[in-house]
Amino acid sequence: MIKLLRCELLKMRHKYIFLTLLAITAAGLVFSLYGDYSGEFIQKNGWCMMLYQLPLANGIFFPIACLVISSRLADTEHKASSYKQLFTLEKRGRIYDAKLMTGLSMTLLSVLIYWSVLLVFGKIIRFYGEPPMELYLRYLACTAAATAVLYILQHGISMLFKNQAVSFFTGAIGTFIGVFSMFLPQLPLLRQLIPWGFYGALQFMGLYGWTSEERYANAYLKIMSVDPAVYVIIAVYIILFYALGKYLFCRKET
């Protein structure tokens, strides 16, 4: 397995995959952090406010990172038709796993980078008080979990379909539904069942009392309860997508 992982790293040379990932993360950071931080409410509740606002940006950028990275890793082989050769050297399942581990660990690393930059940014901009580390760790775990589900799903699609337009369209349309689901409080099932909606489903910081006339005058932030079913669904999806993708890939004819 170590050998296979090293092969994956070798194949990534000259492909700038990690650089691509960093670029997407950077774009996500710019999008997340670009804004006006001068208001009194925001200054005072900055740390919690970020936790309230970020899931939307995460729901756009991390799905796209998963999509791009999984597709690029799989496409290297599709384009060179080298699966034929790989299959004579190694078990299909292990190839599937090696690629998954490479891509998933890189993507999760970028989540970690994103998260660290957030903390540094909050310090620089001087949000009031110390960051509530417990909440931030919870946020990190939630974002990582949602990203892992998506990566495993996208990895499966990219490996199964030679035409990468398939995985791109699935990812784009899924992300689209996911982003929308965050604006639809009346449809909680949508974001709880669609893998792209987990960023919203796992959001635990809520903003209350905000109105378009009074703005933040009576607003306050409060921790919301997250339906425990979501955690179960995520766990089931991780196992399901992994098992199904690997099963189909092993059965695929080349």
Next chain:
Amino acid sequence: MLLRLIRAERMKLKRSPVWIAFILMPIVPAVLGTINYLGNIEILDSEWYSLWTQHTIFTSYFFLPIIIGIYCAYIMRLEQSNHNWNKTLTMPVPKSEIFLAKLITATFMILISEIWIGVLLVISGKIIGMTAALPFKDIMIWCLFGSLGGMVMASVQLIISMFIKSFALPIGISLAGGISGLVFLAKNLGHIWPYSLMAYGMRSNSPQQMIESGYLPYVIICITYIALFSIAGGTLMNRKEL
């Protein structure tokens, strides 16, 4: 000649179900945007205009740019695989026309999806029993201008996809482009930045105001960009060595 090339381009795309995405994608905001509209009906009081915003806000900033990026990458990908450039570039036709034919093929799909977005707006408005008069002329202008701005985006994306052999990278660039478009719009430069022209033309943010710069300047800017990028694309294709 150009007509023949366009017909040839359409044949190349036969049996690639890529176009389905252009049909499926607008349904998402149509359904979910309408639900959101109904949920917030007390704040959203501009009838058709509010509904239009709900339908197109994410579409024009993020998702249509990505779909255009994918489509352009796919068109170029067909040539890049299986040595097809060799054959395509030894056809006795000007290389600039090959580029133009591809651009028109992509634009056709953009136009279809814009019209579809407009049709979906009318359908969902009728379903929820919108009583105000249908602003037919406005919808037509949004869709047409959106297509024109989309064509600018497609011409840039085709050039990028022509040079970058990876499939994913140009699409990432189109997403970044869409975000840059958002930034330029926020800075009131939406009418001159190639990647914001589509969102600017679709007016999803403020459908009731017509374009501040006026119709004619918008069209002129779009056409100038399209001409510029087409010439660049044709020239670059001419210089392409295999």
Next chain:
Amino acid sequence: MKETVTTTMLTKEYGGIECVSHLNMNVKEGRIYGFLGPNGAGKSTTLKMLLGLVRPTDGEITIFGKRLTSKNRLEILRSTGSLIESPSYYGHLTARENLKIYQTILGVPEKNIDEVLKIVRLDRQGKKKTSAYSLGMKQRLGLASALLSFPKLLILDEPTNGLDPAGIQEMRDLICSLPKEYGMTVIVSSHILSEIDQMADDIGIIAAGRMKYQGELSRLHEIDRNKSLEEIFLDLTGKDVSL
């Protein structure tokens, strides 16, 4: 005898290294010109320059008596058919659909499609997608699209690549019949001498970008009567160069 293609001092540099060097090539009308050389000798680059796919660093190309320039390139291409490197094909389409694309662009009669499909014997493949074709069948499809307009000049780069022995024999017979049947001039490249030996009227041998021998094939035997053709070829191209 009229010359269909001539090059004078044709040179192509890549990063300061001459890949094709001062090449003078003469292809006579209505003949089969075998372009022979080891792998990497510069055959494909030369043929690409003839088609305007690669711009020469130096030198001139004359085709059909006209100097190849960016202005008359299209006019020359109209009477030229080619198969370069590997066959081009859109994998999700059938052979007929692939040819239909080129037929549309070229503006030649639709019946040409049936005719060339019959010539390369792909006329019974029906709805099979070309991505499922064997290498030999793809090669035939490539030849079919090169023949589609029944051009005056046909440029074939290693057309027997991937064909089985029967296919090679068939391809050879087909190429040999083209000058008589359709009055075509054919340039066919290969790195296998025995293959060219059975087809070509004239040959050019290229090694490391330079023309080592050019002339009638029969004259090559006379260079050294004590040696076989194979040995003469190896002497010319340098034994250490892999074939």
